[in-house]
Amino acid sequence: MNKQIENLFDRHFGGFGRLYASPGRVNLIGEHTDYNLGFVLPGAIDKAIYMAIRPGAGSLCRIYSADYDEAVEFDLHAIQNPEQQWARYIFGVVQEMQKRGAVLGGFDAVFGGDVPLGAGLSSSAALESVAAFALNDLFEAGFDRRALAEIGQMTEHHYVGVRCGIMDQFASLFGEREKVIQLDCRSLEYRLVPFRPVGYRVLLLDTQVKHSLASSEYNVRREQCEEGVAVVARHESGVVSLRDVTLEMLSAYKQDMSEVVYRRCHFVVSENQRVLDACDALERGDYADFGQQMFASHRGLSGEYEVSCPELDFLAEKAREFDGVLGARMMGGGFGGCTINVIEASAHDAFVREASDSYQKRFGIAPRVIDVVISDGARRLK
Numbered sequence: 001m002n003k004q005i006e007n008l009f010d011r012h013f014g015g016f017g018r019l020y021a022s023p024g025r026v027n028l029i030g031e032h033t034d035y036n037l038g039f040v041l042p043g044a045i046d047k048a049i050y051m052a053i054r055p056g057a058g059s060l061c062r063i064y065s066a067d068y069d070e071a072v073e074f075d076l077h078a079i080q081n082p083e084q085q086w087a088r089y090i091f092g093v094v095q096e097m098q099k100r101g102a103v104l105g106g107f108d109a110v111f112g113g114d115v116p117l118g119a120g121l122s123s124s125a126a127l128e129s130v131a132a133f134a135l136n137d138l139f140e141a142g143f144d145r146r147a148l149a150e151i152g153q154m155t156e157h158h159y160v161g162v163r164c165g166i167m168d169q170f171a172s173l174f175g176e177r178e179k180v181i182q183l184d185c186r187s188l189e190y191r192l193v194p195f196r197p198v199g200y201r202v203l204l205l206d207t208q209v210k211h212s213l214a215s216s217e218y219n220v221r222r223e224q225c226e227e228g229v230a231v232v233a234r235h236e237s238g239v240v241s242l243r244d245v246t247l248e249m250l251s252a253y254k255q256d257m258s259e260v261v262y263r264r265c266h267f268v269v270s271e272n273q274r275v276l277d278a279c280d281a282l283e284r285g286d287y288a289d290f291g292q293q294m295f296a297s298h299r300g301l302s303g304e305y306e307v308s309c310p311e312l313d314f315l316a317e318k319a320r321e322f323d324g325v326l327g328a329r330m331m332g333g334g335f336g337g338c339t340i341n342v343i344e345a346s347a348h349d350a351f352v353r354e355a356s357d358s359y360q361k362r363f364g365i366a367p368r369v370i371d372v373v374i375s376d377g378a379r380r381l382k
């Protein structure tokens with residue numbers, strides 16, 4: 001893959017640039033908790049966006065996307081967001097870095113990768129992260145990884161229109177081989193938890209239903225959570241996010257909120273606890289208990305938070321019925337994308353066959369099978 005990107009760079013701009021990579025991510029548990037300042041448990045994966053980049057002339061930024069076979073140019077000081085969605089991720093990163101005082105120059109860049117697009121593996125965070133990491137290194141801007149993650153997140157907020165949390169960018173930048181990241185999204189303190197599931201595999205089944213996070217539902221969930229927080233905060237001092245809210249508080253003030261808002265908040269508060277319980281289980285090496293937390297997470301995402309869809313529910317249910325699958329749930333923003341399954345290696349092929357056949361029968365299309373290994377985060381390759 002990286003060879004291909006280098007060749008494309010040579011074809012488009014002549015010669016060679018530096019080469020960087022930043023991966024997509026999985027999230028084992030802790031969904032829709034990041035923007036509620038709760039806990040998540042993501043890891044970087046062995047699929048990444050690669051970028052070859054070289055300082056260019058003056059303040060002109062020239063970028064070629066291998067996946068879209070399309071080129072875009074903009075000036076460092078341009079105000080107008082590019083028309084192409086993919087270019088906004090890089091444009092936004094450039095703007096957010098400059099806003100924070102970075103002195104950048106123009107550049108030529110080619111990027112592409114093997115993170116499946118639109119499957120909930122955070123290809124967009126991988127692109128933001130590789131762009132931020134590369135520009136930071138190339139122009140010696142001096143940001144640490146945490147600042148780079150925030151730059152990616154703010155790119156989503158201000159240039160893409162999704163008020164996402166920080167999980168995806170954080171995982172892409174901080175990931176490490178054989179470790180998942182227990183991240184506290186309030187303090188941004190994190191702990192690398194060993195994830196060496198000997199005898200198990202992490203399998204993603206992509207429903208092939210394209211989710212559109214930018215579609216308003218994601219932002220609506222965020223607003224509903226804020227509504228719940230506002231109700232509790234009227235009664236309890238020191239409550240600024242759902243992280244500060246307990247199940248007891250929710251039931252005490254239930255009558256002051258709509259039924260929907262209550263359910264959304266109930267999910268988030270419970271999901272935070274599940275992340276902590278799941279981490280305990282991991283630390284004990286108790287993958288069976290860990291898997292149960294994943295199933296419970298799916299039930300909440302589907303029933304309480306209502307971000308699942310029939311295709312995701314179908315695959316999660318297949319997994320629950322299948323001996324050898326320890327845990328499974330929908331992953332990411334929802335409304336499509338993948339389920340994540342932790343499965344005994346020996347059961348992998350049989351489950352893939354069974355799930356694929358029955359899914360094909362029911363929905364007329366086979367799920368895409370994506371095997372992942374937990375791998376390193378953003379880095380320079382050459």
Ligand code: GLA
Binds near residue numbers: 034
């Ligand atoms: C998307 C967002 C993340 C997070 C997840 C849901 O991936 O980008 O910040 O909110 O959805 O957990």
